[in-house]
Every structure is written in C-alpha cells, then in structure tokens.
Amino acid sequence: MSDTHAQSVAYVRETAIPPAPAPVNAAGPVKWMRDNLFATWANALLTVAALYVLYLILASTLPWIFGGLWTTSSLAECREILQGKSAACFSVLSERWNQLLFGFKYPSELYWRPGIAFVLLFIAFAPVLFFDLPRKLLILTALYPFVAYWLIWGGSILIPIMALAGFVGGYVVYSKLVTRNFAAGFFGGIAAAAVIWIIGDYIVGALASDTPWLTPVPSRDLGGFMLNLMLGVTCVSLSIPLGIALALGRQSSMPLIKWICVVFIEFIRGVPLITLLFVASVMLAYFFPPEATVDLFLRVVIMITMFSSAYIAEVIRGGLAALPKGQYEAGDSLGLDYAQSMRLIILPQALKISIPGIVNIAVGLFKDTTLVSVISMFDLVGMIRGPILASTDWNGVYWELLGFAALLFFVVCYGISQYSQWLERRLATDHR
Amino acid sequence: MKKSVILGALTVAGLSASAAAAATLDDVKERGTLNCGVATGLAGFAAPDANGEWTGFDVAVCRAVAAAVLGDATAVEFVPTTGKTRFTALASGEIDMLARNTTWTFSRDTDLKFDFTGVNYYDGQGFMVPKSLGVSSAKDLDGATVCIQTGTTTELNLADFFRANNISYEPVPIETNAEAIQQYSAGACDAYTTDASGLASSRATFETPGDHILLPEIISKEPLGPLVRHGDNEWGDVVRWTLNALIAAEELGVSSANINEMAESTTNPEVARLLGTEGDLGSMIGLNADWAKSAIMASGNYGEIFAKNIGEETPIGLARGLNAQWTNGGLLYSPPFR
Numbered sequence: 024m025s026d027t028h029a030q031s032v033a034y035v036r037e038t039a040i041p042p043a044p045a046p047v048n049a050a051g052p053v054k055w056m057r058d059n060l061f062a063t064w065a066n067a068l069l070t071v072a073a074l075y076v077l078y079l080i081l082a083s084t085l086p087w088i089f090g091g092l093w094t095t096s097s098l099a100e101c102r103e104i105l106q107g108k109s110a111a112c113f114s115v116l117s118e119r120w121n122q123l124l125f126g127f128k129y130p131s132e133l134y135w136r137p138g139i140a141f142v143l144l145f146i147a148f149a150p151v152l153f154f155d156l157p158r159k160l161l162i163l164t165a166l167y168p169f170v171a172y173w174l175i176w177g178g179s180i181l182i183p184i185m186a187l188a189g190f191v192g193g194y195v196v197y198s199k200l201v202t203r204n205f206a207a208g209f210f211g212g213i214a215a216a217a218v219i220w221i222i223g224d225y226i227v228g229a230l231a232s233d234t235p236w237l238t239p240v241p242s243r244d245l246g247g248f249m250l251n252l253m254l255g256v257t258c259v260s261l262s263i264p265l266g267i268a269l270a271l272g273r274q275s276s277m278p279l280i281k282w283i284c285v286v287f288i289e290f291i292r293g294v295p296l297i298t299l300l301f302v303a304s305v306m307l308a309y310f311f312p313p314e315a316t317v318d319l320f321l322r323v324v325i326m327i328t329m330f331s332s333a334y335i336a337e338v339i340r341g342g343l344a345a346l347p348k349g350q351y352e353a354g355d356s357l358g359l360d361y362a363q364s365m366r367l368i369i370l371p372q373a374l375k376i377s378i379p380g381i382v383n384i385a386v387g388l389f390k391d392t393t394l395v396s397v398i399s400m401f402d403l404v405g406m407i408r409g410p411i412l413a414s415t416d417w418n419g420v421y422w423e424l425l426g427f428a429a430l431l432f433f434v435v436c437y438g439i440s441q442y443s444q445w446l447e448r449r450l451a452t453d454h455r
Numbered sequence: 456m457k458k459s460v461i462l463g464a465l466t467v468a469g470l471s472a473s474a475a476a477a478a479t480l481d482d483v484k485e486r487g488t489l490n491c492g493v494a495t496g497l498a499g500f501a502a503p504d505a506n507g508e509w510t511g512f513d514v515a516v517c518r519a520v521a522a523a524v525l526g527d528a529t530a531v532e533f534v535p536t537t538g539k540t541r542f543t544a545l546a547s548g549e550i551d552m553l554a555r556n557t558t559w560t561f562s563r564d565t566d567l568k569f570d571f572t573g574v575n576y577y578d579g580q581g582f583m584v585p586k587s588l589g590v591s592s593a594k595d596l597d598g599a600t601v602c603i604q605t606g607t608t609t610e611l612n613l614a615d616f617f618r619a620n621n622i623s624y625e626p627v628p629i630e631t632n633a634e635a636i637q638q639y640s641a642g643a644c645d646a647y648t649t650d651a652s653g654l655a656s657s658r659a660t661f662e663t664p665g666d667h668i669l670l671p672e673i674i675s676k677e678p679l680g681p682l683v684r685h686g687d688n689e690w691g692d693v694v695r696w697t698l699n700a701l702i703a704a705e706e707l708g709v710s711s712a713n714i715n716e717m718a719e720s721t722t723n724p725e726v727a728r729l730l731g732t733e734g735d736l737g738s739m740i741g742l743n744a745d746w747a748k749s750a751i752m753a754s755g756n757y758g759e760i761f762a763k764n765i766g767e768e769t770p771i772g773l774a775r776g777l778n779a780q781w782t783n784g785g786l787l788y789s790p791p792f793r
Contacts, residue, residue, distance in 0.1 A: 410495070
C-alpha cells in the first residue's frame, strides 16, 4: 500500500517540515503590543496619551532625583549650589538619618540595641508567618517580646524575666486545670500569673542593681520610624487574638458576655482613633498623680489595640458568618466541646476567609500609627513636622522628607500585602 | 506588675490630685529636673538640633529657670507640646511651666486658671501675601483665602478683624507652621497670617523672599510669655523673677561674659543685690543667693538670648522693635531688684 504513491506521484516528502517561527507580527513583543496596546484606534490613542503623561512625569522627577545633593549642611547651601536649577536636597536625609529612624532623644551610642531587636523581629516572626518551618521555633517567637523590651528600653533584666515567669506560671496552671474545666483553667492561670507578677515586683525592687547591663531608656525618648514599627507590630499582634475573642464573644449564647462584646465593639467603632489618642495622652493624666502615670507608650498601645481589635472582630465575625451551619453541626456531632470545635473546625476556616480583611486592617493600622504625632510623640511624621522642619537649616524641605516617609511606609505595607497574597495561595484548599 | 501600678495609681489619684497643685518648687528640687513644656518645633523659639539638644528663645527661659532653681542649666526635661495639648499638660501637672510662645489673654489667665509670669516677646499678628497678588493693605483682602493655625488666638483675631472691617474671607485651617508655609507656597491660600515674628522667620527660609511682602497692618497684640498653674504663687514668683533677672541684667549691663567680674567688683548696689553678693533676695524666694547669677550664666542676659536665637544676625533676622529695653524705646521694663 505504502509504495503505490511513490510510483504515481513525482515527489513525496519523506520528513516533516520543521516548524517555522511565527510571523513577526503574530508573536513576541510585536504581537503583545498589537493585542494589548494598539488593538483598536481608541486604544492606540489612549496608549500614546498615557506614554506622553508618563514621559512628562519622569522627565520632571528623574532629573530632580538624580541631580539631588547629599552632602550639604543646610537648605540655603543646597540652593546656592543649585543656582535655581530644580533638584532635590537629600542632604537633610543624610544629616538627620538617625533622627528619622530613632527619634532625636534615643542615645546615639545605643542605636545597636533597637537594630538588633529589628533583626530579631524577622527571626521571631518567621515561624508564625511561614508555618512550614519547624514548630519548635515558636519558642523563639514567645521569647521575642521580652528580649525586645529589654533591648529597647534597657534596665534590669529581672523585669522581663519576671514578666515571662508570670506567663509561664499562668500557662502551667492553665494546662493543669483545663483538663477538668476550661473556666477554672482560664481564671486559675490569670490568678497564678498575677501572683507571680506581684511577688516579682518585690523581687525586682529588692534585687535590681543600680547599674544594669543595658542603660535604661525612658519611653519618651523613643521616636522616628522605630516608634511606628514598634506601635504597628505590638498593636497588630495584640489585636488579632483580642479580635478573635471579641468575635467569638459576640456570637456567644451567654447574654452577659455577648452584650459586653457588642457594647465594646460598637463603642470603639463609633469613636475616631484620634479621640482615643487624645484621651490616652491628655485626659488620663488628670486621673493619675504626676509621679505615678502609666507610661505614655503603654497608654497609646492600649488605645490603638482596642481600636483595631474592634475592627478585626467584625472582620472575623464576617468569616464566621460565612461558614455553612453544617460545619458547626459537624463539630457537635463529632462530640467536640466548644473550645475544640472552634479550634479544630470553625476558626481555621473562618480565619482563612478573613485574611484579606485582617491584612487590610493591619496595613491601615500601621499607617494610623503616624497619628501619634498629633499628641506630641515624635514618630517619623512627628519628627518631620516638628523638629526637622522647624530647624533653621532645613525649614522648607518638604518633598524630600515626606517622600522618604512615604517610601518607608510603602515598603512595609507592600511587604505585608505580598505576604497575605502568598498566604491565600498557600491556604487555598479548593481545587480551582 | 503594670497592673498593680495601675490599681495603686487609681486609688492614690483621688488623694493626691489636690496635693499636686501646690509646692511645685519643692517637687522640682526633689526631682532634680525641671519639666518644661515647649513647642514641638518652631524655628528660633524651640527646636532640637542635629544632636537632639534643644535650643531657642523659649528654651533659654526654661534653662534659666532650671539654673536658678537647681544650679544646672541642663537639668531640664523638655516636654514638647502642640497648640492643643499645651494647656492640659500644664493643668494636669505633667509640666511645671510652659514656655511655648503662648499669648497672655484674659481668659487664659482667669478662666483656664493659669498665671502668666511676664512677657518675653511682644508680638502682633500680621499678614504675608505674594507680591504678585497686588495687595498693599490687609483691608484689600476681601474674599481671600487665608491660611491659619487652628487652636490659637490668631484664628479669633482674624475673625474679629474681618468682621470689624466688614469684609469676607475663607479660612484654610492648618495644624503647624511648617504645614502652613507649605500650603502657602503651594498656592493653597492667598495670604498667611500668624505672629509677625513667625512670618518674618518663615519668609527668610523661602527660595525668593523678595517675592513676598508683609502687609503693614498689625491686627492684634500678642504678648508671649511663660506661664504656670494658678494657685502656686511661690513657684510663679520664681519663674517671674528669673525672667525679670534676665531683662534687668541687660539693662544693668551684666552679660555672661562679664558676670564673674561684675559679681566680684561691682559698685552698683542693684547689680550686687541681683547677683547675690549683697542682701538676701535669694532666700526670700527659697533659692540660693546666686540664683540670678546662675540664671544669667545659663545662656546670657535677655539681649544675648535674643541675639543668639532670633536676632538680626540669625536666619530668623528679627529686629528688637518693641522688645528693646525701655531705655531704648521698647517695652521691656523689669521692676527693681530690692
């Protein structure tokens, strides 16, 4: 059969034609541009207009950025050198670099301490953020707050050790009692921690030496971007567990707990954050004698945490409401008690649904930490608006300073947002 | 630990709230530092430099009081306050005195329960406009947008001035001076109004100061001075007479350069009383005999402080004007040290 054609036709091709490259206008960048940029006349016009606008923006900003001066000692000197040319005066960043990052009062010979705390932050957060890492690393996370407190504030090492001992003691009592009754374990744990703290208070008072290893730094000396990061990290980490508790409390069948949670959430959500900060900074001072006031940093942390936990509670409530009722019934039918069914069935699903909302609030909260500049704390924006712009050398440098602040915040917020997208992909269990 | 502190503090709060009002002098001596409220940053008046050291015209008053009371001009805890937080900070006892270019007004002195202890800068509210606006008098500003700092007396003066002249304006409320300058130079408002000293110093930082003019109208009296809580007269006396000592020192020719020489060999009895080599003025207000000498040595007499921070040699470039000694046609007039 096969050789009949060989006799009837003059030529038979015996090998396949090698695939030819696609025509230039049907592949590669040209095709991409035809499809995406110049598909229709209207699109082509819009593309050209957009390119022109981009050119205008870059043509004015790039020379400004790359022609910037980094080494002058005042704005007047910058202007003298530039002679009317338009270029940035980045010298303010190099001269006030430490002030922008650490505030103007943190002792300069101690900058290494917040530096180490910052590096340790990544180590401590890694096991929480990436749960493929060994679970044992979570111990580092648990130790981190105490180490960071000691590094940043300094003072006697007994204070963080006693605080840690209180938590450990509370946990031990809780785990002993919780097998019998959750409430007994919960309140027993709190009582044990309180007892250890009160005893520890006396021990620290008696034993703390006058010359600790790390020089103590008072809270009001903290400032700069360090303050924003500290407030952001502390408040987000505290408000997520609190938000979960509030969300569960709001769905509770016990009227007292339910109504406490409802009133708390609705009250906090109905008050602007700036009002809460004013209460923290000025109003509370009326209720405490001048010597015994609670630390301003702590007051602000409490207020911001309350604020964001109310919002996170509502996001998580949305996640809880989105679960089909069958999931709750499944937990009951397996004979799990409330804590078990929440921990093993409900919350893992509800929290996964809530991730975008929680991240949204975390990013917003991190940016809201700049509001503390209004109550005369010198965070990054407070440093720029107050001391730096008020100095006679740098009065009038706006774009460079505020652009730098925007860049720092963008880096952090974009990082958070990228992480959350990774997390959503990682947790996706549906087969789409 | 924190919990026990909070609970303890709550119970003590009621008891000591009244006690905190009195005997500030003893508190300061016991603490060893003076808590002094200043601005969060105002060029020439109060701002930390690149090393974090506070300097400025108002800061010098704090340092002089610290030197008079504690003998150490560096024993000051500067508490930065905004226009909104300054009065609560003073009333609640968080600070011992406030030196934050605050205008002495009737209601602040009486209703808010503070005592102004004198005037360290006589100011008045003016207007700055771009030359291109073509305005030569504030009365031509009908319908203009005006940048104004909120929570200050300037806001009220502005309303009074425009109402009295029966012309209209649109306020652009702004939080800080730096922000106001930014808005003004970006063209968000036609005119910027604040104390004339502030306008002059802001104009000096512009790239082309010649393009902006200060209008001739000064629409208010703004006597700026340090203040303390009402009801602690001993402490009020200390702050008042420290400021007076700085002013008197300039009048009497005592400066930080010649003060040691003057203390040893002066023949002027008032200088001798001021510097504590004669009489016992110090013990009358509960301080050491050389209190005024320490205060003057802290950063010089009034004239030196003025020249160093805001005078014509500095970028702020203010003339003495109303703030010259009375002997030179100004308003500074210290009561006698006797």
